Amino acid sequence: MQGTNIAGVQFKRAGKIYDFIYKNINLRIGDQVVVETQKGLGTGKVVVIGFQDGEQSSQKELKPIIKKVIKDGKNEKKSQDRKLSDEEMSDLAKKKISKHKLKMKILKCESQYGGNRVTVYFSSPGRVDFRDLVKDLASGLKARVELKQVGARDETKLLGGLGVCGREYCCSSFLREFVPVSIKMAKNQNLALNPNKVSGGCGRLLCCLTYENETYKTLRKTLPPIGSLVASRLQNFSGIVQKSDLLNQVVQVKVETSEGNSEIKTLPVAELTMLKKSNN
Structure with missing residues (x-):
């Protein structure tokens, strides 16, 4: 059967899954791969593997998986080593922020495959002019730097x-x-x-x-509002709903006795008929 092998790759834990095509690579779920992205090469984890036959039309052209990262290959890891670790990049960014006296909180630094591009995530109570900071970071990290402000x-x-x-x-x-x-x-x-x-x-x-x-929402549709007049289909009496239990689908009904007193009965909703619905 002619078609295309497709792998779903995530770049962060619990991150969005992106589809990539691959050929002549033996992939399994959990494999680390090098892929081509809009920002250059990146590494991600395979979480979904699928196949698209020729009759299925793809809405957009998918980018390819370049290769699989060898788990036990130290040389493979060395080939993608950055000049600095993520923690070291975060420390450098914090020092630069203090130097420029900016109201920013560094959250995380990530490096693209090869270390030529660094993304710095930060939070701030307002807008920040970080143009000078970007130049300073790019000089210190020897890489292209992108700053991203994120919400709470x-x-x-x-x-x-x-x-x-x-x-x-x-x-x-x-x-x-x-x-x-x-x-x-x-x-x-x-x-x-x-x-x-x-x-x-x-x-x-x-x-x-x-x-x-x-x-x-579904359970609430069957529950009579408090103050409604209901009647029991199995027992010969009617009363006013005083309290309801949404999850157990039972209500407490105030019933007038023949002696002129009142008592509270707990009844399942399935047994009741609505006589007059309350607007409460």
């Missing part, structure tokens, strides 16, 4: 850490792309609207609020 979410993704759940941040461990999160999702899940409870390490709303939001 991307800063947390780069640095990593532990969330309020005790696990590693979703964004730095497996979440490849950020999705919109609203305070309405927290309300929909009956969470306390305390910033310390619903905010992540970035200070923004927790990404995990989106994981179960659709389930809560």
Whole structure:
């Protein structure tokens, strides 16, 4: 069968996956490869392997995988060694920032394959004129330097850490792309609207609020609002809904007894019929 071998490559942990074509290379998931990118050669990790036959039309022309990095080959690693390590580049960048008296926080430095291009990620409360800094860094690193300012979410993704759940941040461990999160999702899940409870390490709303939001929306559709008049299909009585349990799909209903008193009954939603819906 005629077609094209395609490999999905990620350049960062939990980063976006990019497709590349390859020929005459025996690849497995987990292999480190050298690929051609828009910014030059780069190294990444193979996370997906696929095949595209001739009948499938590709929307865009894919760039090739140049070669596979030999895991146990020290000579291969030496051939791509930079003049400085990522940590050393970060230290140099911090010294240069202090020299130029700029309000910037260096987050991470990354070098392209071969060390001819360096990307410096930083955060800042406002816009920064770093033109002189770029020239100074390029001279010190002997490479082309690109500075990228990132927001609070991307800063947390780069640095990593532990969330309020005790696990590693979703964004730095497996979440490849950020999705919109609203305070309405927290309300929909009956969470306390305390910033310390619903905010992540970035200070923004927790990404995990989106994981179960659709389930809560579906369950809420079957739940009678508090104050609604409902009747039991299995028992001969009606009453007013006082309290509801969304996940267990049960409600507490206030029922008037024949003696003129009232009692609270806990009933499953599936057993109830809505007589009058409350506007609450």
